[in-house]
Amino acid sequence: MVNAKSAVPVYEQIKRAIKLAILSGRLEEGDRLMSLRELALKLTVNPNTIIKVYDQLETEGFISSRPGAGYYVKLDSSRGRKREQSLFREITQEYIAEALHLGCSIEDIIKEISSLNLEAILIASKKDNGND
């Protein structure tokens, strides 16, 4: 899950994966997140990295901690759709940067997006949510 080659720092990669899981509903309100130790062990990353991830997720209104009991998904509802939008923007920017990097032009990218079979993607994403 963690890409060692990416210039995106590891804590940023983990943070984004958790945000995606929460915003897409794979992790639901009230679900308990893995403990610092469990997640650090699972990913073999420095526990300090996980502390940073959870701290930032808490500040950004994705999770909350209960002293002694761990971390839970708790979306701060006052922030509305802004979070989805900013995550979407981040992913899009990276996708476009990657495509430009591969030598595509902006026109190529737009052409590619409009030629996509959106119906198939919608069905796939529904299946995805259903499975988890």
Next chain:
Amino acid sequence: MIDIKGLSFSYGKNRVFKNFNLQIPDGQVCLITGINGVGKSTLLRLMAGVLRPDQGEVRYDAKLGADPRRKIGFVSDALSLYESLTVAEAIGFHKSVYALSLFDDSLVQHTKIGYGQKVRELSIGQRTIFHLSLILSLEPEVLLVDEIIHSIDAYLRRIFLEQIVSLLSKRRMTVVMVNVNFHDIEHLIERVILLKSGEITVDENIDDLKAKVKKIVGQNQPTSLNVLSRIDYSDHSEFFVYPFNDRLRETIKGDVVDLNLTEIVSAFIGGEYA
């Protein structure tokens, strides 16, 4: 904090360090790397107190007490320890020397180490794990890990790393590792120190380092950047550059490729052999 001040050290006429300085704050996980023979292990030995500096000193925090060596764990395959004892005898001896009430056998349980086996009969991997358990039972504040991870198999290495991650999540511990190959430890590392001819040539936080070292694939050497090393192919070359700067992306002809830590260190070291 580990505070190395004005340290000089020679093996006979061969000078390894001259007026060397380095500070490592508490709780940091630090990697020391560089080409073979640059003095990585020597530095670790000096930090462990196994070797004495000719000049200068390695100072530890007051919180380690009057005898800091007791709170410094040094894991190395070169150490021979309780060779002629059985595992059970070695544990008993270790407990009595250090007045320990408990030996944590959780690591040993994962291996096929028998308590009746002689220590010298253990494989290098088993010996390392056993040695590590003895050290960890002293609850060290500082763990120095020499280049041993290479000599143990993938399963034992995994156990070894899990134990370190687990400990780090329980309490702060300073860890200094010496290595040149690190696909499985790279996400533990917070700071990378590269040694060259007895001096520190790179000292970076891991995230900064990854942002600053890139591979540029193209025809011509980028003139705006410092090239560490290059690999030439028939129709293109790869240039390893440092420090890279995101603002330069526009001006560079060629692809900019991100690198993992092993590739980054190879890029630095490759330049030294060229």
